Amino acid sequence: MTVAIDSAPLLQIENLRVYYWTQAGPVKAVDDISFTINPKERFGFIGESGCGKTTTIMAILRLIKRPGRIEGGRILLKGSDILSLNDEEMRQSRWSRISLIPQGAMNSLNPVMRVQDQIADAIVTHRGAVPIRELRERIGDLLETVQLSADVADMYPHELSGGMKQRVCIAMATALEPELIIADEPTSALDVVVQKAVMETLIGVQERLNASMILIGHDMGMTAQVADRVGVMYAGKLVEVAGTRELFRQPQHPYSQALISSLPSIREKKRGGGIPGLPPFLLNPPQNCLFHPRCPHAIAFCRETPPPMHRLRPGHMTACHKLSAPEQFDSAGGSDSGAGAAMAGAGTEASSGHQTR
């Protein structure tokens, strides 16, 4: 790993909670999660849709919209809490310190502005007036770092392919040399061959800037290849955090295990893939361990006690009673397997009971 242990973390998230206040009650989209991101590190989030990945990064950017609200916790960027910044200070930090490459970024380009005007806009808004010659030179350099030729500057978005548009977005997001780049599905909607090339460009820019990166992608293969560390989210909770290799080789949380083994691969043919059941309905989630209705190992203890985040090894955390309180599973003894089988059997679509309240 490229991470120096002694350096202070760039980003520290402590007990972050983000709720959406709906008419039917609060939806705990992000519920008490804590993690850190080190300088120059690439951190990946994986999990099913609706597990809170995008809400987490939107909270880091303070872009949560009503009815959502950050209910508690701290987000420390180099030690200072960005939740205490006023709106103008926050607006200044976005893009210059933390930048976002949003989902479907290529559709976020303004169709009636030339590429260079859009990039210039971002620079001028944050840095104030810049001499035009300097600006042009700057934009030329930026385009070069994302492997686009200089004549792209004079083009309109419709003249570019999807991959090229995505590169323009990368150029814009990194124009102000942020310390943290957040990439939400940066390559979905692109062709496979182009995905790879765009991802390589993004990594190149991130390394050149010595920035850290948070990567969200439903392509877990991509995350496995790119990230240094990975966090697994389930129903608003962080259930496991580990180095990428360790996580993909030896996932410890039953959800991580199921998620990773469900991935189609060209290495082996699998039968009966997928995780039984559905993700919980967040207006009426299961109590305590949120995964217990789908978990093959669940015992009564899991339904009665919330699992704490438990440190298995340095750098490997997971929230599962089987790992933090194995003695409970010993005492459950014979009934363990019975309960487990019953849960698994009930698992098929049973958890849609939560789905439908």
Next chain:
Amino acid sequence: MAPPLLEIRDLTKRYGGGLFRQPSPPALEDFSLRFAEDEAKITTIAGESGSGKTTLANLALDFIHPTSGQILYRGQDIAEMSRRERFVFRREVQAIFQDPFGTYNPFYKVDAVFNTVIQKFKLTNERSERRRITEEAMEVVGLRPNEILGKYPHELSGGQRQRIMVARAFLLKPRIIVADEPVSMIDASLQMRILEIFRNLKEEYGISFLYITHDLSTAYQISDDIYILYGGSVMEYGDIEGVIQDPHHPYTQLLVGSITLPDPDVRWEGRSASASSEETAAINLNGCKFYHRCPHAMERCASGTPQNYRITPKQTASCFLFE
């Protein structure tokens, strides 16, 4: 000998064109394929956007008409079918589309999906019978009817909606299902469960699939054979094992090399940074379509069109390297 169930012969489709305009380059060119009457299989059509895979799906479903070539269903050209024959064709060849959100009318309960096809194809008039076949179809795709029926589409997850679409197709006892990117909008963890249903329908009910996708990993899991399309032409064809594990055509090699494996020990191979110009390199219309992007391009590739050269008994590649 009985004619094959579905036979596509030298199918070409050009869009646009007209009296005074140059015809556009072909979206699909000289494509042939065959599904046997007695042996169900899952055939994948893979390629990037613009490769012609959705054009093929639309042609096979008779949504659009070919510029040249034929599609024969049980030996009968679908362009020349009588009303009666077309009715049978429409029932026996079913479609599943990409977007599990866009295929529903949000104002109707999901029951309407089943009731509509039951009425249209006159499956039954009786209410109890209607209920029975609907429930049977839902159970085949692993849904519990009492949890789903009576609900509106927005109350269901993407995976459930897509399974309802599979159930709807199954209701009609089709022989072939054309599935155009059926799982690309579904969570990775659920994709395999839907594809598992496809495999079941093939094995238990003898339903063949034309599985159209850009994702070679899922194709590898369920297909029997695969066509790799580029610029409307077949680059490589063969049994799935051969094409994925031992790709011969340079384009297939590029595609297979771009697959991300969920394995941190396998890093991407090949070029560290590709020029973006390569992504948009125009398709060569005079010779090999892949000429402008091919690392092995030779002079003759610019103007000569390679045939399908046999590599193994079950695999062909359209590339002069294998002449």
